[in-house]
Amino acid sequence: MLPSIGRCLSRRLRTPPAPELRAFIVRNTEPVSEHLSPEISLRLLTPRCPFWGRAAQPWPFGDPYWAIYWPGGQALSRYILDNPAVTTAKRVLDLGSGCGASAIAAVMSGATDVLANDIDPLAAVAIGINCELNKIPPLRVATENLIGKMEEKWDVILLGDMFYDEEIATDLHNWLTKYKRFHGPEILIGDPGRAEFTKYLGQDWLKKVTEYELPASTKEENYGLTSSSVWRFL
C-alpha cells in the first residue's frame, strides 16, 4: 500500500507522549489541500517531506497510514460534503479514520456526534492536529478495534479505503452484514477499485453511488490511481 516506505514499517518501537508525537507529525508532514476535498486542510506526507521515498529504517513508528489521504477516503469526504443530508443531525462512525478527513467532512456537514476510530495511536494525534487546522472542535477519537462490536448504534458508518487486504475485508464484510441487519445504518464505502473490494462487485448488497476523478496533479501521492468511488452497503 505504501510502495516507498511500506512493509518495513510494521513495527512500533514505543508510543511516546502526545507532545512528542505532535512534534514528530508536524516536523514530517505538511498542510495540503490539493485533493478531492480542498475545503479540508490536512497534514500529510508528500513528496516534499523528509521521509517520502526513503528507506523505512529511520521512521520510528508503524506504517504512517494516517499521513496519507487515501483515494477511498477522498471520494467519501467529497460525497458527504456535496450531500450533507447524509450526515446532518446523524451519529457517524468513521472506521479506520486515518488522517480524519471523512470524520471532519461529517462534522462540516452537520453530524451531531462523530467518532473517528483508528487503532493507530498516531492517527489519533494526527486527527487532533487536523481538527485544529480546520478550526473545528477536537473530534472524539477511539483507538480500540470496533470491528465485530454491536453495542453502539450508529446512523452512518464511513469506511474509506478499508478493504485493503483479505483479512480485514472478510472481517468487515461479516461484521457489516450483521450490523446492518441489527441496527440498519447507512453504510458508505469509499474505494478506488482495490482487488479485495472489487471481488464483491456484482453482489446484491453493494450499490455504486458515484465516481470521482482524482486530481491529476496528485498522481504520485495516489500511487497512480486516477479515480475513486462511493458505494452503499444495502
Ligand SMILES: C[S@@+](CC[C@H](N)C(=O)[O-])C[C@H]1O[C@@H](n2cnc3c(N)ncnc32)[C@H](O)[C@@H]1O
Ligand atoms: C488505508 S488507511 C485509510 C484511512 C482513511 N480512511 C482514508 O481513507 O484516508 C486504513 C486505516 O485503517 C486503520 N485500521 C486498520 N485496522 C483497523 C481496525 N481494525 N479498526 C480501526 N482502524 C483500523 C489503519 O490504522 C489506517 O489508518
